[in-house]
Amino acid sequence: MTSNTSKTGFNSSFGAIMAAAGSAVGLGNIWRFPYICGKYGGGAFLLVYIFFVFFIGMVLMMSEFVIGRRSKEAPIRAYATLCPKHTSWKLVGLLGLITCFLILAIYLVISGWTLNYFWESLTGTLSSIPINGFKLHFNTFASSAVRPAVFIVAFLIFTFLVIVGGVQKGIERVSKLLMPILVVLLIVMCVRSLTLEGASEGVAYLFNPDFTKLTGEGVLAALGQALFSLSVGMGVMIVYGSYLPVDDNILKTSMWITLCDFFIAVLSGVAIFPAVFACGQEPTGGPGLVYEVLPVVFQSFGGLGTVFATVFFLLLSLAALTSAISLLEALTAWLNKNGMRRFSAALLISVLVVFLSIAASFAYGDADNAKTSLSNGIWYDIKIAEMSIYEFLDKLTGTYLPPICAFLTIIFFGWVMKKEDIMDELSNHGTVKIGYFNVFYYFLVRFVAPVALLVVLVAGIIK
């Protein structure tokens, strides 16, 4: 078993990129991005999204990497180390970790669904369902008590085992293996989707800019999606930053991770929408798209449909796994740095999070279900602020906490940390030339990113 005295850190820059890209690429890319991109005007949304991803998301990622590598600490202590005078900045680290915990809880629910669908595709259950029965099938499954909980636990066990394996032998090794597999599987799905008759309508839906659909809400959604998709603002990248090799070029590494995350999101759209349109299905959003519409699409492929369904849900499970790993690692690293053994730390967090996750799963449901024959989870009626536990977690982690954490992090970075320290770390103590980039970067850090985040926050709260 690895102990907290073993050397921790990634072995190579490539390993670091794969691990961080593994964190970034997840359900957010494959499940969420295509749907909101289509909903808010396709190409028009994409333009705004590109701006946020590269000018705010990537800037935050670099900032977290600098905080992590400079302090060599997990969040909370990282802030205290870099700013010993005002230790209340530690609270930002704490809030980030709480957010990671809550995100992990809800992430596990959806990952559990995905794993179940992978299992059902593999065993042929999914292909035996009549074409109009998928909505009922998903609803019956997600609102039942035992089966989703079993898959949550199974998924968490995989995540736990990787964390216990350690940073190099667990996270880095698994990411180096899974990320390339994921890209290959995704390309296979894209080729299949694009070669279907009528595919062009889906491509148009995804890319044709429709500025009338790009509302204020769409712009906010773009920033929220950029933060979530790149896993930034919550301290996960501080932890990964503390594992970066000392001679790693932070700008280059962040650029690769960001490009990888962006292209996988776009490719997911290409894999999904042309196929959805080619089958005459509606591009609905939320859980419906992946768990209710796509199975219909796969079934229309005939015999090969089962193979493609299995490949797709495997792809989604793997993407979710490397993201869940990063969330559990952030929490484990924090306890580990405070003296707890890695194994015990990961176990403690896992046991705590599984209760919340199963509670959220029990509370899954939809107000509309009461009007139809569809059912809700057994705890759907327990309300916090008029929301079920599931909806409450979803709102907190989807709308409020990420921009708050991201805003506080960037304020710390731009206005509290010393500029010389930042530039020293970015240039690897002067060995990497960053030229005029530092002026541009610092402008983004100090002004553009905080203002954009503040606007999102205020707009999100007023709404």
Ligand code: TRP
């Ligand atoms: N980025 C992942 C996704 O797109 C989710 C994720 C993993 C995440 N770690 C995170 C989000 C940390 C915010 C913070 O699915």
